[in-house]
Amino acid sequence: MKRVMFILLMLAVTAAVVAGSGCGEKSAETWLEECRQAASEYLQDGNYLHFKEVIDYDFEGHFEEQSYEFTQQINIEGDTIFVNRQRYDYREILNSPQVPEGTQENSFSYLTVDGGTTAFVEGERLSTQLGVTGWVHYTPTGEENRYFDYGQFIDTLTGTHENLELVGYEDVRGVRCAHLSYTVSGQELMQLRFQQDPSLEEKYSELDLDEYMEDMDVELWVGEEDNLPRRITVSQVLSQEGEGTANVGILMEFEGYGQEPPILIEEPAFFTEAG
Numbered sequence: 001m002k003r004v005m006f007i008l009l010m011l012a013v014t015a016a017v018v019a020g021s022g023c024g025e026k027s028a029e030t031w032l033e034e035c036r037q038a039a040s041e042y043l044q045d046g047n048y049l050h051f052k053e054v055i056d057y058d059f060e061g062h063f064e065e066q067s068y069e070f071t072q073q074i075n076i077e078g079d080t081i082f083v084n085r086q087r088y089d090y091r092e093i094l095n096s097p098q099v100p101e102g103t104q105e106n107s108f109s110y111l112t113v114d115g116g117t118t119a120f121v122e123g124e125r126l127s128t129q130l131g132v133t134g135w136v137h138y139t140p141t142g143e144e145n146r147y148f149d150y151g152q153f154i155d156t157l158t159g160t161h162e163n164l165e166l167v168g169y170e171d172v173r174g175v176r177c178a179h180l181s182y183t184v185s186g187q188e189l190m191q192l193r194f195q196q197d198p199s200l201e202e203k204y205s206e207l208d209l210d211e212y213m214e215d216m217d218v219e220l221w222v223g224e225e226d227n228l229p230r231r232i233t234v235s236q237v238l239s240q241e242g243e244g245t246a247n248v249g250i251l252m253e254f255e256g257y258g259q260e261p262p263i264l265i266e267e268p269a270f271f272t273e274a275g
Helices: 002-014 028-042 124-130 150-159 186-196 199-203
Strands: 048-063 066-081 085-095 103-112 119-122 135-138 162-172 175-184 216-223 229-240 244-255 271-273
Touching: 028 150, 028 162, 028 175, 028 216, 103 124, 119 124, 150 216, 150 229, 162 216, 175 229
Parallel strands: 135 271
Antiparallel strands: 048 066, 048 244, 066 085, 085 103, 103 119, 119 135, 162 175, 175 216, 216 229, 229 244
C-alpha cells in the first residue's frame, strides 16, 4: 500500500533555456514578479496561446523482493483560447519489464469549451473500451480533469522560490528572454497542491513528506519585451529509502502571445454521450 501511495504522490506533485547585455538593471526578483503579473493579465477573453509539454519520468524500486522499473514520456501539444476553450493532442509511451511486451502506448485528442467542466475526447483505446468511434462527451471527476490550467501552473511555479538568480539573456524561438534559475521547496509545492486540491492532504496523510520531497529545480525564460513566460523546465527527484527513486523532468513552451487564434475551438458536430 505504501508503494502505491509513493507512486501516486510523485504523480500528484508533478499533476503540474547565449548571455548578453540589455535590461541588466532589472533584478531576478523583479523579472519573476513581472512574469507572474503579465501571465495573470493575459488571461482575458479571446487571448490565444499555443503550448507544448514534454514530461519524462523514470522510476526504480524494490518491494517485497521484487524489482520495479519504468520510463514514461508524455507529449502534449495544443491551443487555448482564454478563458475556457482548449484542444490538444496527447501521446504517452511507457516502457517497463513489468508491462506486456515491454511497451504500452496511449494517445487521444482532448477538447473543452467550458474550461474542463465537461470535455470531449477521442482515441483508439477509448473507442475500443467503449465500442464507439469519434468524440465522446463526458463530465470528468476531479481526479480525471485533463484541462491544462495555464494560470494556475504559472502562479504555482512563480509563487514561491529559493536561490533565485538571473542567468543571462537568451533567444527562445526568436524571442529575446531573461533566463531565471531557482528552486522550489518540495514541501511548499505540496502545500500549494493541497490548497488547490484539499482531497490530496487526506490521501497522503499517512506519509511523512519530509522523507519523500526534494527541492524542485526550475529554469524560466521570460520575454524581455512582454514579461510573458516562453519556456519552463522543471526537474525533481523523489525518493524513499528502501522503496524507490523517481526522476521527473518537465519542459513547457508557450507561443502565440498576442496573435489572433488561427483555429476555432468548437464543440464537435458529432459525438456520443458517455454512459
